[in-house]
Amino acid sequence: MYRKQVRRRRAVLTLLVIGSFLLLTITYGQSSGGLQRGVSTIFSPLQNVADRALKPARDLAGWFDKTFEARGENSRLEDELIVARRKAVAGQEALQENAELRKLVELNRGPALAESAYDPVTARVIGRSPTVWHSTVTIDIGRGDGVRVDDPVISGDGLVGLIASAQGGSAQVTLITDHTSAVSAKVVPVGVQGVLRPELGDPEDLVLDFIDSSKDLHRGQAVVTAGWRAQGLASLFPPGLPIGEVTSAPIVEQEASQQVHLRPYADIADLDLVQVLTGGSRS
């Protein structure tokens, strides 16, 4: 009797392990299957309710965490404010000069993508992946609200990610901190372009790779989406979306590895409301 039980246990375990490997083999490298979309569609209303019900508890837990961090961040923010004020003044002067130059040159914006070509739809984050190996969030809008795969997603501070999958009333967003994420970006105002990749495990550190090492970059410079277009191909992101600022740009690293490090403007760890840039031409 005991041996029979042991054999049955081993058989069930073997079946489950084989089932897991089969699932991995079948779904590896493919986009979401009908079963996953179906399960997600059925349970997204529950996730929505759970998200709203648990918000007060999340805010309370977040208050404790933020209080510990606030002190250290205060002095850093004061320094940043001084630099930002100087830049704002310089920016005002540049804007005025730009307007005058445009009048002179009669610049034609043409078909270049602008944020106004998109229809932003606000969404609430209702779920988040538990591990660093898959940085995704679930939002409470989907195909019924005009959301489509590869729509850019932004927060009030900057770029957040890209729609990976959309169902009727919910969608999954691949964050810029996910290992599959790669965003073409440029450093302003120097114009150096590169590919933005995450550093897994550290959501506050992104790497701008494949940059032109002949141009010197330095700390504090802003990084935005490049939004390139060439021969019928186009970046998934419109140009000019703020991404972050350069935090570390040692000359040695720029020349040897052709990369710099930056910190994203968006608080990826604490997303609540985001906007999906629906519509827009991607041809």
Added chain:
Amino acid sequence: MIVTPKIFARLAAIVLLAVLLQLSFFSRVEFLHTSADILPLVVVSLGLLGGSMTGAVAGFSLGFFVDCLLIAPLGGSSLVLLGVGYLAGLFRERFEVQSALLPPLLCMGLTLLAEIGFAVVALTLGVDAPVSALVVRDMLLKSIFAFFLAWPVYFGIRRLLRPALVEESRVARRRQPTVLGT
């Protein structure tokens, strides 16, 4: 564990609640830049209470459900969680869980094993980005959080599943006989 339809419904409710709580609360609340992961914790608790089969099946189901909701490659989380649930159940079948400290310690150790398992699966499937050493810090902190969360989770699940648990022999309390007049 004696699994009746009612107990099966409770097990399903525990799995559903665990996934919803993880995705809507624990994944979005960080302490020391790390969020807690209660999924291995729940699976280990079910394994410790129900045995290796309960742990393995609960782990597989929970992993499958999470991967469906997150639109992640199916099978990875299932494989890791079923392994962790099976090990927890195997421990329970081979040794007696007498100390109240043992379940939280096991939860901590097996959560660390689960996090290592998730890393191995992710790296085997291919990771296209550099991996920071902070991933190790993340794993260690998650296992420490699991130790503290095990107290409400394990004992809460035990209370919920009490009708199904096979009672272990208890040491009968010896009472002094009552003698009238003394």
